[in-house]
Amino acid sequence: MTAEASVDTGRIVLLTASHRVAPGLLSWPAWQALRSADRVCCADEAHPQLPYLREAGVTVEPGVPGAEELVAVCAGGRTVVVVTSGAGESPLTDGLARLAGSGRVAMPGLELLPGSYDLxxxxxxxxxxxxxxxRRECPWSxxxxxxxxxxxxxxxxYELVExxxxxxxTELREELGDVLLQVVFHARIAEEDAGEPFSVDDVAAxxxxxxxxxxxxVFGDEKAETPEEVKAHWLRTKAIEKQRESVTDGVPLGQPGLALAAKLAxxxxxxxxxxxxxxGEDVGYELLALAVAAEAVGTDxxxxxxxxxxxYRDxxxxxxxxxGRAAGG
Structure with a gap:
C-alpha cells in the first residue's frame, strides 16, 4: 500500500432535518455525528436547529467553506458536519461533484444523514x-x-365521487386534495369567529x-368480528351521543332525492x-319505492x-x- 493510498481523507456529513418536526428533536445518529465531529458549520445563521445545538454544547461555525477548502479541512481523517438548510447547499455539493469528477483530489467520504424524518x-x-x-394575503380568499x-x-x-x-x-388524488382544501379553508375561517372560534386542530381532535x-x-374491550357487528357498535354509540328522538333525526333533507330516500330506508x-x-300517483312515489327496494338489496x-x-349520455x-368522454366530465 502506498503512502498516498493510506491517507485518511476524512468525512463530510450533510445533516438534514425536517422543518415539520420540532427543532432539537434529532435522531441519535445525528447527535453522535454532531458531538464527535471536528467541525460543525451552517450557512444559515437563522437555522431553527442552531439554538438547540448550542444549548447541547455543540459549537456551530457560521458559514460553510467552499468545496476545495472543505476537502482540505477533512484531510487527515477529520469529520465536518454541515447542518443543511435546503437549497443553500447546492453550490457546495456542485463544487464537490466537480472536484470528484476532476480526479485531481483525493475526496473525503460524503454522507447524507437525515436527522429527523417526516411522520x-x-x-x-x-x-x-x-x-x-x-387567507392573510389573497384578496379573494x-x-x-x-x-x-x-x-x-x-x-x-361530486367531483370526488366522479x-x-x-x-x-390521478384524478382521485387531486379531488381528494380539493375536498381536503375545503376542510382546511373552513377551519381557517372559523379561527376568526369572535364568538366561537375553532381551528383545524380542534376539527381533527x-x-x-x-x-x-x-x-x-379497536380501542376498547368490545368485540366485533364482522362488518355488521361494527356497524351495530357505531349506531349504538351514535344514538347515545346524539340522543335523538327519531331514527330520521340527523338525515340531511337537502341531499339528492334518491340518496335521501335510500338513507331513510x-x-x-x-x-x-x-x-x-x-x-301515490306522482312519479316521486314511484322513485321512492324504487329507491327503498334498491337499498334493501344493497344497491345505491x-x-x-x-x-x-x-x-344515456354515451x-x-x-x-x-x-x-369518447364528454368535455368537462
Missing part, C-alpha cells in the same frame, strides 16, 4: 401553513365566508375523539321498524342512476357521431 401526515402541516398565508364557500364543498364532493366511479387514480369512541372493538331497516312505503340508487345516466354522443 405520516406531516405534509398536512404544509397545507395549513399555505392556507394561513393565502381573505373575503370568503362559510356560507360563500358552501357550494364549492358540494361541487368538490373520480371514484371513473377509476381514475373532534373527529379523532369520535372515531375512538365509536370503535370500542336504511335507518328504518336498521331500526327494525315496519313502515309501509307511502304510495343514486350511483345506479348515475351509471344509467352515463350510458348513447346521445353516439347518435351525434361523437365518441
Amino acid at each position: 405520516p401526515g406531516a405534509r398536512l402541516l404544509d397545507l395549513v401553513e399555505v392556507m394561513d398565508r393565502i 381573505s373575503r370568503q365566508t362559510h356560507r360563500g364557500l358552501a357550494k364549492y364543498g358540494i361541487e368538490e364532493a 373520480a371514484i366511479e371513473d377509476g381514475d387514480r 373532534t373527529i379523532v375523539e369520535k372515531l375512538i369512541h365509536r370503535h370500542p372493538h 336504511s335507518r328504518v331497516r336498521t331500526a327494525g321498524l315496519d313502515v309501509a312505503v307511502p304510495a 340508487p343514486e350511483a345506479a342512476l348515475r351509471a344509467a345516466a352515463r350510458a 348513447a346521445v354522443r353516439a347518435a351525434e357521431g361523437l365518441g
Whole structure:
C-alpha cells in the first residue's frame, strides 16, 4: 500500500432535518455525528436547529467553506458536519461533484444523514401553513365566508365521487386534495369567529375523539368480528351521543332525492321498524319505492342512476357521431 493510498481523507456529513418536526428533536445518529465531529458549520445563521445545538454544547461555525477548502479541512481523517438548510447547499455539493469528477483530489467520504424524518401526515402541516398565508394575503380568499364557500364543498364532493366511479387514480388524488382544501379553508375561517372560534386542530381532535369512541372493538374491550357487528357498535354509540328522538333525526333533507330516500330506508331497516312505503300517483312515489327496494338489496340508487345516466349520455354522443368522454366530465 502506498503512502498516498493510506491517507485518511476524512468525512463530510450533510445533516438534514425536517422543518415539520420540532427543532432539537434529532435522531441519535445525528447527535453522535454532531458531538464527535471536528467541525460543525451552517450557512444559515437563522437555522431553527442552531439554538438547540448550542444549548447541547455543540459549537456551530457560521458559514460553510467552499468545496476545495472543505476537502482540505477533512484531510487527515477529520469529520465536518454541515447542518443543511435546503437549497443553500447546492453550490457546495456542485463544487464537490466537480472536484470528484476532476480526479485531481483525493475526496473525503460524503454522507447524507437525515436527522429527523417526516411522520405520516406531516405534509398536512404544509397545507395549513399555505392556507394561513393565502387567507392573510389573497384578496379573494381573505373575503370568503362559510356560507360563500358552501357550494364549492358540494361541487368538490361530486367531483370526488366522479373520480371514484371513473377509476381514475390521478384524478382521485387531486379531488381528494380539493375536498381536503375545503376542510382546511373552513377551519381557517372559523379561527376568526369572535364568538366561537375553532381551528383545524380542534376539527381533527373532534373527529379523532369520535372515531375512538365509536370503535370500542379497536380501542376498547368490545368485540366485533364482522362488518355488521361494527356497524351495530357505531349506531349504538351514535344514538347515545346524539340522543335523538327519531331514527330520521340527523338525515340531511337537502341531499339528492334518491340518496335521501335510500338513507331513510336504511335507518328504518336498521331500526327494525315496519313502515309501509307511502304510495301515490306522482312519479316521486314511484322513485321512492324504487329507491327503498334498491337499498334493501344493497344497491345505491343514486350511483345506479348515475351509471344509467352515463350510458344515456354515451348513447346521445353516439347518435351525434361523437365518441369518447364528454368535455368537462
